[in-house]
Structure formats: structure tokens, C-alpha cells
Amino acid sequence: MMKTIFNPESVPKPMGPYSQGVVVTGEKLVFISGQVPQDASGNLVGKADFEAQTKQVFANLKDMVETVGGTVANIVKITIFMVKVTPQAYEILGQVRRELWHGDFPASTLVEISRLASPDFLIEVEAFAVI
Secondary structure (H helix, E strand, C coil): CCEEEECCCCCCCCCCCCCCCEECCCCCCCEEEECECCCCCCCCEEEEEHHHHHHHHHHHHHHHHHHCCCHHHHHHEEEEEECCCCCCCHHHHHHHHHCCCCCCCEEEEECCCCCCCCCCEEEEEEEEEEE
């Protein structure tokens, strides 16, 4: 896979750990459904704990891409759905993302929504990867 990050000067610089755009060339596109804060047994991780839920969601994404032969470096785009975007939650989100990506961040969209599939879910993240 060849991945080129681009952040043109004609658009605002990223406000967090993400890239404005990613160009990829590869042979396998991977679309990962929204991952929620549940462990492999379907148990909720971190009820009312945004940091614990965020770590679980990103661990699930990591496991998903590794299952098909990739790494988190192959993830080129994520969409994050949160029920409440606060400065504290945004900071936690950035810290967790920096634990997975140390540069060449994927393109990203953050959306605040009124509710997820369970009222206990605070975050859900979907991803696209090229392997």
C-alpha cells in the first residue's frame, strides 16, 4: 500500500491528531463498521467512563484491521460519533488516538449525535483501511 498524507495550506490545519486527506493506492479496501465499547463477549466496557469506552473502541478497530492482515497504519479514514463533544472528551479522544498513531494520522470526521444504539454507549467509530 502506498499512502500519502496531504494537508494543503489552503485549508485549516488539523485541530487534532488527524490528517485533512489521505491518498491511497492498494489492492484491498477494508470497510470496518462502527465499533462500540464492548469487549469480545459483548459486555459494555466503561459504563459512563468516556476514556475507557474510547480505548475499547480503538482496540476493537485495531483488532479488526489486524484480522485481515493490516495494522492501524493501514487505516486511512475514521468517522467518530460521540453523544457529547466536550473539551475534556476531545482531549481524551486525542490522547487515545496518539497511542495508536504516532504521525500520518488518518483523515477524520467527528460528529456529535443525540444517541447511539445503546444509551450506555458514549462513542462509536467506523474506519476505512487500504491493505
